[in-house]
Amino acid sequence: MPDKGESVERQFGDVRIPILIAMAGLPGAGKSTIAEVISARLGATIVSVDPIESAILHAGIDADQPTGLAAYLVAETLAEQVLMSGHSVIVDAVNAVEPARLQWRDLAKRADVPLRVIEVECSDADLHRERLEKRVRNLPHFEEPSWRAVEQSLEDYQPWKGEVAELPRITLDTVNALGQNVDAAARFLAP
Numbered sequence: 132m133p134d135k136g137e138s139v140e141r142q143f144g145d146v147r148i149p150i151l152i153a154m155a156g157l158p159g160a161g162k163s164t165i166a167e168v169i170s171a172r173l174g175a176t177i178v179s180v181d182p183i184e185s186a187i188l189h190a191g192i193d194a195d196q197p198t199g200l201a202a203y204l205v206a207e208t209l210a211e212q213v214l215m216s217g218h219s220v221i222v223d224a225v226n227a228v229e230p231a232r233l234q235w236r237d238l239a240k241r242a243d244v245p246l247r248v249i250e251v252e253c254s255d256a257d258l259h260r261e262r263l264e265k266r267v268r269n270l271p272h273f274e275e276p277s278w279r280a281v282e283q284s285l286e287d288y289q290p291w292k293g294e295v296a297e298l299p300r301i302t303l304d305t306v307n308a309l310g311q312n313v314d315a316a317a318r319f320l321a322p
Contacts, residue, residue, distance in 0.1 A: 156251035159263030161305035
């Protein structure tokens, strides 16, 4: 495990080996919080889909357009640029369906970097709802999901089967302490 402040790239001596980390999980489960701590520890860049979608909406694109898909495609382009510059990336997104998950697998192949998936869940529905309802992210033009929307997202959240079941993945439960989850993620990410 790297020392605090030591990046994944530096673990391998003078050779920079970036990594692509794809977060996955329902809105409000705690993905962004874990991503921020991991980013600080590893020196990785976070590319988050929600602020990108907020910017797309701010630009005047109608909300009835596929802004979510557009945000994922923009995130992919940004992540690829960061990876190609030799730096690690954490993609912060729900990644609820197989095409989104395969998008990151394909990017890792193109960039010739390892891919690791960190799936985040909150097994306590009351705690999850409380966190979601207290969340304030100040994303203009982006409506925070309601608890009902999260419940609907759960119905649409596809199981990890087929090709995506083969992706290196860890599942973290945010009922556990943040430090415990970050330590588990760091062990999972260590080469």
